[in-house]
Amino acid sequence: MKKILFILFVTLSSILVQAQEDLIWHTDMAKASELSMKEKKPLMLFFTGSDWCGWCIRLQNEVFKKDEFTKWAKENVILVELDYPRRTPQDQSIKQQNQQMQQIFQVRGYPTIWLVNPEKTDDGKVNLSALGSTGYVAGGPEKWLEGANSIIKK
Incomplete structure (x- = not known):
């Protein structure tokens, strides 16, 4: 009986880990923008202090690491951390890119999430058209996704 429970536990654990691993958080804005335009999905820009911001860690644990969010993200957005x-x-080029994005979107606190549509201009540059922003929302994935969906559907 113990062996069956152990095997069941290991199997379920690996399924849950696999579901979370399926999410891809891009760090390169240029690559993420290309993918966003190709798949016709907005970018979800997650401004975070991963190793010091308590609210960022809380948002990840309460929302981003849940199956509801994983399913929603795969269907609706391209994720960018x-x-x-x-x-x-952190690589210097990523650090510079992130500082530039922080200035563009005037991020003053963490976590901040912007939903944007990248659009290629005639001269080949990419403009980001802001749809809206959010941050930590109490109430788990259902409440957070409700707000994100209202931003996307505007």
Whole structure:
């Protein structure tokens, strides 16, 4: 009986881990924008302090690591993590890109989430058309997704 329970536990754990691993959080804005335009899905820009921001960690645990969010994200958005860590080393080009994005969207606190549509201009540059923003929302994935859906459907 113990062996059956153990096997069941291991199987369920691996399924849950697999579901979360299926989400791809891009860090390169150029690549994410290309993918967004190709798949005709908005970008979800997650401005976070991954190794120090308590509310960011809480949002990840309460919403982003839940099956409801995983399913929604795969169907509706291209995920982009714009991280501002204090202790974790970060590539200089990513650091510069993230600082530029922080200035463009005037992010003053974390977590901040912007939903945007990238659009290619005639000269080949990419403009980001803002749909709206949100942050931490109490109430789990259902409440958070309700707000995100209202931004996307505007």
